[in-house]
């Protein structure tokens with residue numbers, strides 16, 4: 057899942073790694089290759105200031121290695137700020153495996169990948185992302201302890217998606233409180249784009265609250281399944297961005313807020329689960345701000361999943377997971393107020409707080 061489309065020719069003009077557009081003073085980038093299993097992976101460690109770099113592994117059929125590198129750099133950076141703003145003692149990392157998860161993923165490949173993770177001695181801790189399942193993490197667990205998101209039967213916290221969905225719902229409610237003066241979503245029109253693991257969970261919360269939910273997905277089977285379960289409307293048009301709506305919830309791909317979509321958007325709030333929703337945070341954040349569209353920063357409101365896997369490391373219980381996830385509501389409201397007071401974008405406000413926490417820890421570590 058590539059989050060920023062950069063022409064391959066442009067990518068090649070810069071230095072291969074440190075000169076990449078998405079390189080942001082990453083601490084370490086590890087290229088993993090194993091001919092026998094066909095494994096080709098990249099582990100990106102953006103920061104370990106707050107703790108070990110934790111972030112999922114994504115398996116995706118990237119068009120080329122540049123795309124894979126760009127993706128891992130962006131995603132690992134995002135993890136640093138996600139954990140920092142959520143108050144977790146974790147750094148930011150992520151891994152990508154180049155290949156088709158449906159046809160190229162084998163137990164041998166997953167275990168070999170686990171060995172590479174193990175070779176980093178805990179500096180990077182992996183988990184699931186797109187193309188990965190709990191069972192894949194169970195395989196990784198056979199060769200390294202540096203993995204989370206394993207099955208509940210094996211002592212893990214299980215599927216993080218319902219917790220992520222709850223956190224997104226909390227962030228959305230906070231944005232509604234800020235924009236409309238009430239966090240009750242009854243009768244608000246909400247478009248959920250992508251009704252996978254997280255999207256469906258979000259639909260359930262919204263329906264329970266009486267929101268008018270419209271869903272879109274590239275999978276017709278999923279659409280029918282979710283409609284019959286929750287009685288929601290399937291989007292029938294071909295340009296979701298132009299539709300009048302109260303809330304747009306991107307829960308599929310990243311970078312859907314881009315030059316082609318941003319001026320069409322009629323939503324009053326953007327709040328969803330997808331990572332890196334703004335194609336370019338420096339360009340598209342300010343345009344949303346000017347247009348008065350409230351953007352609930354993705355890395356803040358989709359942190360439920362990382363809170364869930366962090367529980368495996370810290371041994372805290374379900375109640376604590378829910379308390380921390382519910383707190384996304386308060387943090388989102390604080391960020392939105394902070395952005396308004398300082399006349400900056402909501403993304404920048406969230407980033408500033410995360411960066412300040414990292415800088416403080418860095419100073420403490422030096423003492």
Ligand code: NAD
Pocket residue numbers: 186216217220249250251252253254255272273274275278307308309310329330331358359361362
């Ligand atoms: P998923 O793979 O289960 O679901 C994604 C859904 O989006 C699928 O149903 C797919 O068919 C659909 N989709 C793909 N392209 C689409 C398009 N162009 N238009 C509409 N629908 C499209 O993934 P998920 O676990 O539900 O995660 C959703 C997003 O949230 C991802 O971007 C992921 O990185 C992010 N996220 C997930 C978690 C988590 O706990 N699962 C945590 C944080 C962030």
